[in-house]
Amino acid sequence: MARKLPALNPDNIAFWQGGKTGSLNIHHCSCCRRYFHPPAPICPHCLSQDVAPRPVSGRGRVISYTINHQRWQAALEVPYVVAIVELEEQMGLRLVSNIVGMPADEVRIDLPVRVTFSQIEDVWLPFFERDA
Amino acid sequence: MMFDRLFEKDVAISGVGQSEVGRPSSLSAMKLTLDATLEAIADAGLTRDDIDGVACWPGDNNNGDAFSPVGPNALISTLGLKVNWFGGGYEGPGPLAGLINGAMAIATGLCKHVLVFRTITEASRRQTDKTASALSNKTIGRDSSFFWQWYTPFNVLSGINLMAMYAQRHFHDYGTRPEQLAQIAMTCRANAALNPKAVYRTPMGLDDYMASRMISTPLRMLDCDVHCDASTAIVLSRIDAARGGPNPPIRLEAIGAALHQPWSWDQIDLTAMVTGEVAHMMWSRTDLKPSDLGSAQLYDGFSILTMIWLEALGLCPVGEGGRFIEGGGNIARDGLIPINTNGGQLSGGRTHGLGYVHEACNQLWGRAGERQLKPHHASVVAAGGGPLGGSVLLVRE
Numbered sequence: 001m002a003r004k005l006p007a008l009n010p011d012n013i014a015f016w017q018g019g020k021t022g023s024l025n026i027h028h029c030s031c032c033r034r035y036f037h038p039p040a041p042i043c044p045h046c047l048s049q050d051v052a053p054r055p056v057s058g059r060g061r062v063i064s065y066t067i068n069h070q071r072w073q074a075a076l077e078v079p080y081v082v083a084i085v086e087l088e089e090q091m092g093l094r095l096v097s098n099i100v101g102m103p104a105d106e107v108r109i110d111l112p113v114r115v116t117f118s119q120i121e122d123v124w125l126p127f128f129e130r131d132a
Numbered sequence: 133m134m135f136d137r138l139f140e141k142d143v144a145i146s147g148v149g150q151s152e153v154g155r156p157s158s159l160s161a162m163k164l165t166l167d168a169t170l171e172a173i174a175d176a177g178l179t180r181d182d183i184d185g186v187a188c189w190p191g192d193n194n195n196g197d198a199f200s201p202v203g204p205n206a207l208i209s210t211l212g213l214k215v216n217w218f219g220g221g222y223e224g225p226g227p228l229a230g231l232i233n234g235a236m237a238i239a240t241g242l243c244k245h246v247l248v249f250r251t252i253t254e255a256s257r258r259q260t261d262k263t264a265s266a267l268s269n270k271t272i273g274r275d276s277s278f279f280w281q282w283y284t285p286f287n288v289l290s291g292i293n294l295m296a297m298y299a300q301r302h303f304h305d306y307g308t309r310p311e312q313l314a315q316i317a318m319t320c321r322a323n324a325a326l327n328p329k330a331v332y333r334t335p336m337g338l339d340d341y342m343a344s345r346m347i348s349t350p351l352r353m354l355d356c357d358v359h360c361d362a363s364t365a366i367v368l369s370r371i372d373a374a375r376g377g378p379n380p381p382i383r384l385e386a387i388g389a390a391l392h393q394p395w396s397w398d399q400i401d402l403t404a405m406v407t408g409e410v411a412h413m414m415w416s417r418t419d420l421k422p423s424d425l426g427s428a429q430l431y432d433g434f435s436i437l438t439m440i441w442l443e444a445l446g447l448c449p450v451g452e453g454g455r456f457i458e459g460g461g462n463i464a465r466d467g468l469i470p471i472n473t474n475g476g477q478l479s480g481g482r483t484h485g486l487g488y489v490h491e492a493c494n495q496l497w498g499r500a501g502e503r504q505l506k507p508h509h510a511s512v513v514a515a516g517g518g519p520l521g522g523s524v525l526l527v528r529e
C-alpha cells in the first residue's frame with residue numbers, strides 16, 4: 001500500500017532526502033557536540049542554534065521492536081517489523097524505522113543493524129537491515 | 133519542588149454521570165453527552181444555572197471525529213450554559229487533562245462549579261470505517277505534524293505498535309511474561325461480570341488470552357481496549373460549595389501532571405514512559421501513601437500500560453509488575469490493590485479517561501452495587517500512555 005510520506009520542510013529535509021546521496025543525516029550541535037533527533041533549529045540539550053545535519057555511520061542496534069500482524073488497511077502487507085533503533089554514535093540517539101530484508105521472527109533486541117534506503121517520490125525512507 | 137499552597141485541595145468532585153455504554157449506541161453523540169452531563173449535575177444537587185465552567189479533553193479538535201465528537205463549545209450552546217471559563221484541547225497531561233484544567237479554573241477563582249466531560253463514539257464509527265482511528269488519518273495528504281511524521285512513514289498505523297515496543301522492552305529487561313500480562317485482561321473481565329454496563333462480561337481464562345490473535349507482538353487482541361459509544365461527566369466544585377451538596381465531597385488530594393521528557397513516543401523511557409514523573413509529582417503533594425488506597429483505576433487502553441502505572445505509582449517495585457500481577461491475586465477485588473473494578477476499558481468499554489474517575493467515585497461513595505469494594509476513603513486514578521500521562525489522588529471526606 002502507499003505509505004504515508006512526510007511533508008518536507010527546512011528542518012527535516014536533510015533527514016528525509018539524505019538517502020539520495022546514501023547518507024543518514026542527523027542533526028548535530030556544534031556547541032555541545034551532541035546529536036539530537038528529531039531535527040529542530042535548536043539543540044534541546046544546550047539551546048545553541050549552531051546546529052546542522054551531519055552524516056552518521058548508519059549503524060546501530062535494535063533497542064525495541066514489534067512484529068505487526070494486523071492488516072490496518074486492505075493493501076497492507078503483513079507481517080512487518082517496526083523497531084526503535086539506537087545509533088552507534090551516541091547513547092540514547094534513537095529513531096523509529098522498519099527492519100527489512102530478514103525474517104521477522106529473527107529480529108531481537110540488541111540486533112546490530114545498518115541503514116538501507118528506499119526511495120518513494122522525493123523521500124528516501126531510512127530502513128534498517130541486519131548488519132552482518 | 134515545594135509549594136506554599138496546593139491548589140487542588142480546594143477542589144472536590146460533587147457529582148458524576150454516565151450515559152449508556154453502547155457497542156454501538158443508537159443515540160447521537162450529543163444525546164449521550166446530555167445523558168451524562170445532566171445526570172452529573174443532578175447528582176451534585178445542582179441545576180444547569182449553577183455551572184459556570186466547562187472543561188474537556190481532548191475537545192472537538194478533529195472536526196467532530198469519533199475520538200471526541202463533542203467539545204465544550206457545542207455543549208455550552210446546547211445546554212444554554214452561561215460560563216466564566218471553558219476549555220478543551222489534546223495537548224495536556226493525558227485523558228485526565230480536562231479534570232486537571234477544571235480544577236485549576238476553580239482554584240484560581242474563575243469558576244465555582246465546572247462540568248468536565250468526555251464523549252467518544254468509536255464503536256459506531258468503526259461500523260462504517262475500520263481505519264477511522266489510524267494514525268495516518270491525523271493529517272490529510274503528507275504528514276505535516278511535528279511528531280507523527282516520525283512514525284507514519286514506517287507504517288506505525290496504530291498506537292499499539294508503540295505500546296508493543298514498551299512491552300517488548302519490559303519483557304526483555306525484567307523477564308515479564310505473557311502469562312503474567314494476561315492477568316490485567318483477565319482481572320478486568322472478572323470485574324466486568326459485576327458491571328451491567330460493561331461491554332464484555334463472559335468469563336475469560338488464561339487459555340482464552342493465550343489463544344487471542346496476535347496484533348503487534350507481544351500484544352494480543354485481548355490486550356486492547358474495546359471501542360464503545362459513551363459519555364462520562366464529572367462535576368468539580370469549590371470545596372466549600374461541595375460540602376453543601378448531597379454527596380460527601382471527594383477532594384482532589386493531589387495531582388500528577390509532569391512531563392520531564394520530550395513529547396514523543398520513542399524518545400522517552402521505554403519501560404516507564406512518563407509515569408515516573410507523574411507519580412512522583414502526585415505523591416510529593418500529599419502525606420498519603422500507596423498503602424492508603426482502597427482501589428486503583430489505571431488506564432488500560434492497552435494492558436501493558438496498567439502494569440507500568442502499577443509500578444510507577446509505587447503499588448509494586450519498578451520492574452516487578454509482571455511478578456506482582458502473576459496469578460491475579462494482588463489486583464483482584466479482594467486483593468492488595470483492586471484495579472479497574474468496572475471492567476476497565478479492556479472489558480467495560482473505552483470511555484477513555486473519565487470512566488476511571490466515575491468508577492473511583494462510585495466506589496468511594498459506596499454506591500457501586502454488586503461490585504462494591506469494602507469501604508475505603510482514598511483511590512488513585514491514572515490515565516495515559518507514551519508521552520500522555522496524568523494522575524489524581526481522590527479522598528472522600
Ligand SMILES: [Zn+2]
Nearest residue numbers: 029032043046
Ligand atoms: Zn547543544
